[in-house]
Each structure stands twice: as C-alpha cells, then as structure tokens.
Amino acid sequence: MGKSLKQKDFKEEKPLKDNKKEVDMAKSSKKTKYIYAYDPKIKRRVVHIVKQGKAISLVTGNKFKYKPRKKK
C-alpha cells in the first residue's frame, strides 16, 4: 500500500546538465527553505520562505528571525 510513495517523491526533478541556467537555479534553490510558521497579520500558520536567517511570510510579507528547529 503506497510503498513507492515515500518522502523522496517530494524532491524536485533533476535539472538538465547541459542547461547551465537551470543548474544554477537549482543550486540556489537548494539553499532556500520553506516553513509553516505563524503569521500574526492574518493569525494563521502559512508558508514562509527562509532567507539569510529571516523567515518571510509568502502571504503578507511579514518577517521574523528564524532559528532552525532541533530534530528529535
């Protein structure tokens, strides 16, 4: 039951090696992190983009300092 549908399915398709632009884009996007965090402007947990230690709400643009969670 759904054995083939694991977390690996989330990973993006590999970019074409001969297309330098796509490879560069993929490299930069590897550093980009997305988190679900509370946005006080709309009082809801929404997706934030993490950039240079700051999390920015993709809905309202609200920013806060981001500290990575310790994995259990």
Added chain:
Amino acid sequence: MAKKYNLDYEENLDISDINFNEKVEKEIENKNFFGAFLLIHSYLDSFLRDWIFYCGDVEYWKKSKDLPERVVEQVDRLSFSDLIHIHVTMGNIDYENFRRLLNFNQFRNHLAHGIITIKLDSKKTKKELMRQTSEGLKLCNIIARLNIKFLKNKVGVFSNKRR
C-alpha cells in the same frame, strides 16, 4: 475572526518534513481505513487551500490592513470542490489531476453524507476505502510536488530589492 481551538501546533515546520505517507500508512497498519481516507483527504484540502494564499502578490496584500484577514476568512469557507475549480482555472493543476481530484472528492462526499447506512466493517467497504486512500496518496504526492515547484518559481518575487 477565526475561532481558537485547544490544539497543539508544529512550530516552524519545514515543508519537506511533512510526511503524510507515513501517517496514512500508520492508520492503515492499525486497520483504521476510514481514518486513513479522511486523513489523506484533509491533507489534500490543506495543501490546496494554503496554495491559494501564496498565489497572489504580497504587495497587493500590503495595501490594506484588514484585507488579508478578510480574504483568509473567505478562503477558509471554500469547499474542496471550489478549491480544485480555482486551481484548474489558474493553471496550477492540469485537467487530468482536476478530474481525479473531483472523483476523489465525490467519493468523500458519498461516504460522509451516507455514513449512517454504510457498513464500515464490511470487506467490500474496506477494499474500496483502501483503493480510494491509495488514490488520495498518489494525488497528495502530485499536489505536494506541484506546490514545491510553484514555491521555487516564486523565489524571484521575494528578492531583497523589492523589500
């Protein structure tokens, strides 16, 4: 204004740490087929609903103080069917996935609205629940992938120059 419920929430949950496959499989292992089906339907609903929020332009949201809150309140009221119609119209999902999501939701409605007379313990029902849950898992993986792809394309919008 959204109601407050007594629930615990994940703080700063990394999007790649969302593991619905594992949670649904755990329910199936515990022979909770109805729960597994509802769980995957809820994940799909959640992914599709959140996607609507960041489809737009942040600058537009900034113009009004109360607009974001009002929009969020209205988006919360949309049905699953409304959500998939919006996404197919905006081109976020293709027609094939739209059709599959529509069928999946039709089964959910049939189940939810007819729960009084449906025999949840029968082999036939369990088999169908398993089949539909499997379809839900496939769809949820597709939506999650499309979602991340969409987010990565949106990175440019959030460049430092605009802020």
